[in-house]
Amino acid sequence: MRAAEPRTIPVFGLYGEVAETTIPGFVHAERIGSSASLHGWEIGVHRHVNLSQALVVTEGGGISRIDGRQDVIVAPWLIWVPASVVHAFSFRPGTDGIVLSVADDFLGSVIEHDHEAARLREAADAMFSGRLGAPDEIDLDLRLILDALAHEVFGHLPGSISVVAALAKLVLVGVLRTRAARAIVEPAAVARADLHRRFRRLVEAHLRENWPVARFAAELGVSTDRLHAACTEAVGRAPQVIIHDRLMLEAKRSLIYTTLSVAKIAFDLGFNDPAYFSRFFSSRAGMSPAAYRKRGHAEPAPQA
Template structure:
């Protein structure tokens, strides 16, 4: 059910309110989703989408080629593809596209966005992110772990060839798009804090830790694998997250041990060996120092919690 909204005085709102651009707003937009190419609508308007807003609709715009300028709340933002834009409900925006620009525009009603957010364990962060306009160059899928182009084209296929549970696909897609933008924001913050070169080195270090933590390489071996000095590695991680590289590696080892103690039936000695420990006594001390109790106690505590 869509609740009616009070009509604003004409003297206050002079900005056009549209459903899709150029079409009158429809108050019955619950459960709405539509995707189209930029080139399907922009040429008819001479590639200029005048400033307007949507009363009940949010949009995700993916600019793949061409580009242009995003006009948003009085600011002009140059778009150099690939570029992604998130527009929450009510944001005043317009576009001046370079003729021939290609990309996709996903338009969904605000209740679809709410469903995507509320179904996520990260709903607080996603809710905060979704409430504000976002625009940024689109990083490679390898950098954010999500292929945004594939997601958008997948929704377009769902629209062209309706299948069972298509609504679920759209909601899941919105969730993943918001996560992608959250990760883009994180990368941007890291780049601004560290600089592009050090941010790249920090990301490579985290990837290296993920691949190698079970063998517990020394920090000298880690730095050599990354092609930097141990001093530089320590300086980068300390600046990025306030802790040294060894502490980060230890945190990852402890996380894996906790997971295996909770979710597997492996013997504790087997878990220790799988995570690079040869001495059980040392493993017990290491785990207790980081987790606050011995491995056996940790497993028992979580086993009892699961029985409640």
């Protein structure tokens, strides 16, 4: 008898490890080279639910693709990837540094009682990719902090949880200060990139509610023209296209990874009419949802 197909979409814990949930309080640190080399220096498109990551590239470089934005990485380089943000990396062979993975519950406990909690939360929620702030520029040496974290995570010494919490907070402060330093250099570009990021987060939160672009713009406190400019500069795509792309991705995942009917998928995605959903899908995929499901079971599934 054929095994039942999954009705839920698998998510990544660490890259290459499929997990249903992130372990509460999970903190992990490892060398970039030791992990990336196992995958041919190519870290494919993926995301982590309830898990944020900081990468400090100390040697080499490559290309990062984060939430639709592409950057050329040149060491020393800092990357902060909030939970659920889609990302991928192409590293040059020999690239090294440290990647820190922190569960959201642990990150929240680090931030919660700090008098600057709002600013630290902002840093935790905002994607960043840019030149690593020099120690004399941000008054912190993130390379040394992450080295200490990597050592402490596996040390199992008394008080290690407190040390890891303190160091994780310092990482967030370093991200916050580095972002602030970059904003001084290019404030307009940073503001547009931040608007695009906030729009993408709203799309994720309200994907199934059939919001028009004007509703998203109003929630963000900007005009539709300003939102359009921010999105086209960041990823070369209009807000409506971004919304449709995201709906298509979710539809494709559901068709391949679940056994839900096409009508149920349509209703779950906010479509009132399954026939309209089928036309919407067919015009963009070049085939009906049923045909895509049939073909998808024989080919690699879409990733994000």
